[in-house]
Amino acid sequence: MEIGLDDRAEVAAPNASAMSEDRDWWRGCVLYQIYPRSFQDSNGDGIGDLAGITRRLAHVASLGVDAIWISPFMTSPMKDFGYDIANYRDVDPIFGTLDDFDALVAEAHRLGLKVIIDQVLSHTSNLHPWFVESRSSRDNDRADWYVWADPKPDGTPPNNWLSVFGGTSWEWDSRRRQYYLHNFLTSQPDLNFHNPSVRRALLDDVRFWLERGVDGFRLDTANFYFHDADLTDNPPLDPGLQSEVMASRNQPYNFQDHLHDKNRPEVLTFFAELRALLDEYGAMTVGEVGERIRGVELMAEYTTGPDRLQMCYAFDFLSGHMPEPQAIRAVVERFEAAGPQGWACWAFSNHDVERHATRWTAGGRDAERALRLAAGILLTLRGSVCLYQGEELGLTEADVAYEDLVDPYGINFWPEVKGRDGCRTPMAWEAGSAHAGFTAGRPWLPVPPEHAARAVDAMEADQGSLLHFYRGLIGFRRRHPVLATGAIRFLDAPAGILAFLRQGAGETLLCVFNLSEDAGVFPLPEGLDPHPLGDHGFSGRREGTLVHLDDHDGFIGAL
Template sequence: MIKMEQAVTNMDVNWWRGAVIYQIYPRSFQDSNGDGIGDLQGITARLPHIAALGADAIWISPFFTSPMQDFGYDVSDYCDVDPMFGQLADFDALMARAKELGLKVMIDLVLSHTAAAHPWFQESRKSRNNDKSDWYVWAEPKGDGGPPNNWLSIFGGSAWQWDARREQYYLHNFLTSQPDLNLHHEPVQQALLDVAQFWLKRGVNGFRLDTINFYFADKYLRDNPPLPKAMRNDTIAPGVNPYNHQLHLFDKNQPENLEFLKKFRDVLNPFGAAAVGEVGDAQRGLEIMAEYTSGGDKVQMCYPFEMLQPKRLTADFLIETFARMNAVAPDAWPCWSYSNHDTVRHITRWGLTDAGARAYIALLVCLRGSICIYQGEELGLPEAEIAFEDLQDPYGIEFWPEFKGRDGCRTPMVWAKDNASGGFSTGKPWLPVMAGHLGLAVAEQTGDPASMLAHYTRALALRKTHRALVDGAMTGLCAIGDAVMFQRSAGAETLVFAVNLGEASVELDLPEGVWTDIGMDFGGTAPLGHSLALAPWGYSLLRKGE
């Protein structure tokens, strides 16, 4: 039995502000036992890479006991490690190593739903009057036997599944094997808060909260209204999915969530822990972020999908996004990310050249907010092409070939090019390694000052060096053609950052003052007097004063 870490009083409770969080998808990070699937011991062995990169924290996608029908996002035991990934002792060893390296550890909690294999659901479906009969969202059929309303699943089709035992439908916003918990029921809330306590006592520094705005559904089960075609987009679901045809007023984003998030924050506070919520909403992401991070009594930060969308992030869209955010949530603390385990890698999604990829990370480290880096992003990995017969993702299998699923961004991390699995495993990887990835492996880039890995390392170091970039104010945001410019300031330090996100040169007039370059070793452009000439994909970071 390990000694649980206790809540502490002497801590940096704001460690999360401006933090660089490195996302690990455990199935694909490092395999330690040759079964072709990554595991906790593998993660522990590779933590020095993340520390050397300059990250402040890691976020580990789910490693809990699971039937793996959605690869861990279908949990059957919140308080244990799936044997595929190891055991609790392996997690404790990971925590100890991360602490030695100065890395905070955040884990992915999936609180909106469980696996159908979870004992809670197995009990709930037995009858309408057992101890857990109200722990999931059950509903009577319509008079004609159809589902209770028109809600749709993100994974396609109705969000309702018939259960013959209870002769009722249960709600599933994702796979039919992922029934939604009924958070209107107080015992469910308490059980989930107890889960958070379990991991906090084990030493974790916080949580990434999956689908945070899906926790509550409308208790009256009202139909969602249709969404006009002109307002539809494929930020949350692929365009071929009818999920995009509804305005999701009632199946998520319910006001009752605010009180639950306050309870969750009360659990976090004694441990100095933080939470970042995933806000999955195509229309109101920034507004929901404002609600969930306001007042200092809910979650500390959320990441909306503005920078995870299919269309390339442009200067004009950046201006629009921050204008909206400042209007609805001036004090909210966002967590920005270009790529993650659910989206096409941004180098491919946005069609970026090497120069473009370097410009975008320069922008990311200078934005106000915390940031997430997805494993392999620091190597410049493009999306992998996966043949249909190699697909694992049920989402891609359902909508192939118009939507190829999420496997292309989940292929194994490449550490070396000395075998077909890129140093990830001695066995056959669960997803194939793309041949084009091997030349981008960590070992190939290490020691090369011109590599993407070196560029990311310099970028993160630059952010850490300047407090203004970590948690300073951001003002004066403006766009000139395809270029964007803004100031960051904290204490006596004022910086100006400019980046050209286009393929034509741009000349900018600098704000009043004397500006000196501080980022030339990062690849930036020096000013010429009171103006700044930026070549395509050029950028510059300047300090005010002599």
């Protein structure tokens, strides 16, 4: 049946029956990330907003996902596009009002979608009233709500810590005659989590949104919350590891081993406090672990136990070209070994990284086949899944001209690093409309012509499109709960082939994927007799004891 733009709400409505009191609904769920500036503009100012999200929720529900994650929409000067919050309890006017948010939540719940919102707790905007008071003197009520330190005798910063956005992570304040810590922009001062009053205030702000009906939170930079109270210098990163994290030699941040400015064990104290609050409401969290060297191990540590986060994601699959099968296996097995009772949330794209539709199709690969392969792997690994808006359309990384850049990170490191604007360009809805139907005005970032050609309405009209493939594959995952919650065991396979078993919920599935540009064969291990399942979209076939796979193809069979 062809699904029209106006019919999808009716198709998606049965998902509402899944809105139950099951507090483990997040385990194996599929999230859909919405970047609000770029999803849908409802008032013609060129910036997406909450009313626009509500208008397009039927499309999201039609995919069969379980929840939406909305990137920050709270009051902010927008120096970092909402990740610098000046008021945790209100909607920034460019996105709408609290009434708009309440309407969004109501419509999402009607469609069977949970609502996850971003909570940026590690830092605030320098315009937040807390910081305005904190910087006013050394003896006010919030004097130690942020991380302040005296200079060295020669006036230089207290230690060698560096900002992700370049340069020292310390900024001089002439009124207090002290430095304050900022891991990101100078306008994003870090809160002092060693102060219990700070943690209580943040939990009160979290409660505000729980009372408005949200179902959970994505925790920005969760491993940055605490710092070493003694302000110990970071050591240099082992030269053998630097190549793993250095996107460019012009980012000195990656020369350090960040033992003291993040990844601190004290963070587990706050996680326990947060989890106790969330459990009152049956809400969940997905924590961002901004760490490329120990990210998987931190994910496991942060999600193992009833007083920690429900799930986390790191950046192992969010950079680089299509990984080799052994690399995928190594990451997942590292997590399983470090935290067999923990829970991962896997993603290939988000608002901070180059879209995998560009990364995974480099070197002349067949883009459509590679993207279907990526979807198949992502939706069959053990763990939850996060899809980024436009991923279901195969949107590529936009090539944004320097004069159109707005991301401070990209502007600072251009041209070697082009920043995050290329993955944040507006969603494409209508192929024949101006700006692909995103806005009636001038969009805050340009809409590439190649994106308009892959708009939702064009994909809907083509039953063989990537959009329909995603919809079918997510439906397949829903029909086989083992893919959401079952155990995983990898199998040895020839070069270029990834193979694993998913076991649980009274079912065992064999999943085999060919990441090579050439056809491949997977010899079935002795004792495995899979019955091919044909409703997932892949065309791999079994002949006797061999599974034959075309390039970028897959095979899923039941045992």
